[in-house]
Amino acid sequence: MTDEPRPSLRQIFDEHARYVWRTLRHLGIPEADAPDLCQEVFVTVHRKLSSFEGRSSLRTWLYGICIRIASEHRRRPHVRKETPLSEPAREAHEEQASAPDSSAEQRSAVQHLLSVLDEDKRQVVVLYEIEGFSMKEVAEILDCPVQTAYSRLHAARALMLAAFNAESGGAQ
Amino acid sequence: MNMPDDPERLADGASRSPLGELFASATRDLPSDEQLAKLAAALGPIMDAPAPAPSPPKSPTSISGLMKLGAVAGALAAVVGAGVALRHTSHTTPVPPTEAPKVAVPLQPSEALPTPPPSAAPPAAEAHSEEVQPSASSSSAKPTVAPAKAATEAALLEQARRALNTSPSYALQLANQHRARFPNGVLTQEREVIAIEALRRLHRSTEADQRASGFSKSFPGSAHQRMVDEAAPK
Numbered sequence: 001m002t003d004e005p006r007p008s009l010r011q012i013f014d015e016h017a018r019y020v021w022r023t024l025r026h027l028g029i030p031e032a033d034a035p036d037l038c039q040e041v042f043v044t045v046h047r048k049l050s051s052f053e054g055r056s057s058l059r060t061w062l063y064g065i066c067i068r069i070a071s072e073h074r075r076r077p078h079v080r081k082e083t084p085l086s087e088p089a090r091e092a093h094e095e096q097a098s099a100p101d102s103s104a105e106q107r108s109a110v111q112h113l114l115s116v117l118d119e120d121k122r123q124v125v126v127l128y129e130i131e132g133f134s135m136k137e138v139a140e141i142l143d144c145p146v147q148t149a150y151s152r153l154h155a156a157r158a159l160m161l162a163a164f165n166a167e168s169g170g171a172q
Numbered sequence: 173m174n175m176p177d178d179p180e181r182l183a184d185g186a187s188r189s190p191l192g193e194l195f196a197s198a199t200r201d202l203p204s205d206e207q208l209a210k211l212a213a214a215l216g217p218i219m220d221a222p223a224p225a226p227s228p229p230k231s232p233t234s235i236s237g238l239m240k241l242g243a244v245a246g247a248l249a250a251v252v253g254a255g256v257a258l259r260h261t262s263h264t265t266p267v268p269p270t271e272a273p274k275v276a277v278p279l280q281p282s283e284a285l286p287t288p289p290p291s292a293a294p295p296a297a298e299a300h301s302e303e304v305q306p307s308a309s310s311s312s313a314k315p316t317v318a319p320a321k322a323a324t325e326a327a328l329l330e331q332a333r334r335a336l337n338t339s340p341s342y343a344l345q346l347a348n349q350h351r352a353r354f355p356n357g358v359l360t361q362e363r364e365v366i367a368i369e370a371l372r373r374l375h376r377s378t379e380a381d382q383r384a385s386g387f388s389k390s391f392p393g394s395a396h397q398r399m400v401d402e403a404a405p406k
Binding site: 008009010013017018019021022025026034035036038039042043046076103106107109110113128129130132134135153157160161164168 | 177178179181182183190191193194195197198199200201202203207208210211212214215218219220395398402
């Protein structure tokens with residue numbers, strides 16, 4: 001247990017909210033559900049903050065909550081029925097844009113690449129490649145051995161590369 | 173942070189790999205300030221509240237995520253309300269971060285409950301209602317009740333929620349009791365979710381469907397809609 005004062009929910013929100021949101025989106029949460037799920041993450045943080053013992057860093061603890069809530073959300077029956085792993089290529093508001101938006105296309109391409117992964121591999125990729133955790137931290141967040149996390153990352157990269165090449169080949 | 177043995181991240185090789193370029197762009201995929209402001213507004217009531225005491229072990233009920241009505245019940249109710257507002261305004265006007273719902277007072281988990289009536293039939297609403305100022309529509313009622321009132325509401329529903337696993341009929345009775353006593357209560361939506369779940373567990377699917385349908389009509393866009401859908405799937 002650390003003696004450092006616990007940050008307030010507001011401090012945690014100010015520092016991490018945008019990254020929690022980003023993580024949820026890359027874990028396959030549709031944009032329409034992201035506000036609710038993000039809210040659920042921080043309500044959970046508020047509820048459990050007093051029992052946070054500081055054995056891990058606050059950031060890994062927070063992302064552990066984030067991963068679990070996203071995973072639970074995806075297992076809800078209506079989500080399984082209604083939300084595919086991959087989202088439509090563009091969001092509605094993006095479709096309204098008259099000119100091509102390269103960043104939107106890139107976001108959509110990333111979502112597509114992530115969608116070829118199962119949940120375990122996707123979590124590793126999101127935490128390591130996008131959120132910048134070390135592999136040790138990734139293993140800690142996902143509660144798995146570090147070697148398992150490495151294996152998942154390696155396999156995920158191979159799958160994404162294959163999907164990327166297939167897409168590129170198909171486009172040519 | 174990279175550890176010495178960690179492989180190079182795809183984004184770090186962005187100049188060499190198209191895949192890396194994509195992942196570099198993914199790190200820039202952040203919500204807008206407007207989206208964050210709405211989220212902060214929705215969380216307003218608990219944002220500066222002290223963290224509640226550690227919660228008891230989690231109940232295995234399927235709606236356990238609905239509400240932990242102990243120390244944070246009032247705050248959560250306000251958050252849920254704000255969440256509904258968030259949905260309604262998600263593509264329109266940003267909600268000012270300073271706008272906080274009125275019921276934000278943490279409640280005492282040990283709030284004493286009134287003894288449930290021996291009869292399953294709830295008393296008439298008009299005879300036993302504890303509302304301070306009932307309004308025309310329960311769905312649009314503002315949370316203006318006193319914190320003690322909200323605490324009683326919360327405690328009653330928490331008891332109903334806990335009863336779901338062991339005695340759904342008692343849970344339903346408590347939910348109906350809540351409906352009679354607090355027809356315009358601040359936890360009306362939470363009550364309905366419990367009642368629908370209780371009916372489903374009692375295999376009274378027609379009634380569950382009817383109540384779920386009523387819920388959808390009364391609270392369009394509710395943050396609890398997905399739980400209602402789970403409890404009474406179409």
